[in-house]
Amino acid sequence: MAHILLIEDSPTDTRVFTTMLERNGYQVSVAGTAEDGLELAKQVKPDLVMMDIILPGMNGFQATRALSRDPDTSHIPVIIVSTKGMETDKVWGMRQGAKDYVVKPPEEKDLINRIQTLIGQV
Numbered sequence: 041m042a043h044i045l046l047i048e049d050s051p052t053d054t055r056v057f058t059t060m061l062e063r064n065g066y067q068v069s070v071a072g073t074a075e076d077g078l079e080l081a082k083q084v085k086p087d088l089v090m091m092d093i094i095l096p097g098m099n100g101f102q103a104t105r106a107l108s109r110d111p112d113t114s115h116i117p118v119i120i121v122s123t124k125g126m127e128t129d130k131v132w133g134m135r136q137g138a139k140d141y142v143v144k145p146p147e148e149k150d151l152i153n154r155i156q157t158l159i160g161q162v
Contacts, residue, residue, distance in 0.1 A: 042159050043067045045086035047077035047103065048121075049095050053144070057090065057121070064152050072096075074103035081113050087159045091138070093122040093129070101136050108137025117158040121146060 044066045048054045054070055061068045069084055071077035074095045081089060089107060093100035100120060107113045117139040122129065125143035133141045140154050155161075 041065060041067050042087040042155075042161065043069065043084065044155070045069045045071065045077060045081055045084065045089045047071045047074060047089060047095070047100065048092045049073065050092070053092070056145075060148050060151070064148075066155075074098035074100060074106075078103055078106055078110075078113075081107060081116060082110075085113075086116060088155060089116055089118045091118050091120050093120060093124050093133070101132060104133065104138050105136040119151075119154060119158065121151075 044061055046054065046057055046068055049072050058068045069080055069086060071080045075098055091100045091104055104118050107116060107118055118137060119140045119142060120133040120138045121142045121144055123144045130141040139158050142151060
């Protein structure tokens with residue numbers, strides 16, 4: 041069972057994504073801040089990180105950059121999942137090290153397909 045770390049501060053989005061991921065057979069860990077997410081990523085070594093952008097303290101772009109530059113976590117693919125849907129946001133997110141960028145709310149089948157592609161389940 042693949043393990044996904046969800047870094048998301050909205051309780052509603054956390055519940056929606058956790059339910060969706062678990063329904064599709066994933067183990068889910070949750071962090072409500074980027075700082076907690078970075079620590080948790082080092083501890084649990086998830087197969088993939090789903091990252092929100094608008095977070096308290098450090099934002100998701102900064103956290104994605106930190107994950108992609110840290111030798112302990114650089115191998116973990118990051119999907120940014122955000123309400124920020126402008127092309128400049130997507131380009132910036134990818135420049136920070138994200139492997140994919142999805143605008144909220146994602147269609148479940150599309151999100152699961154993207155996750156499967158990134159963790160080699162396809």
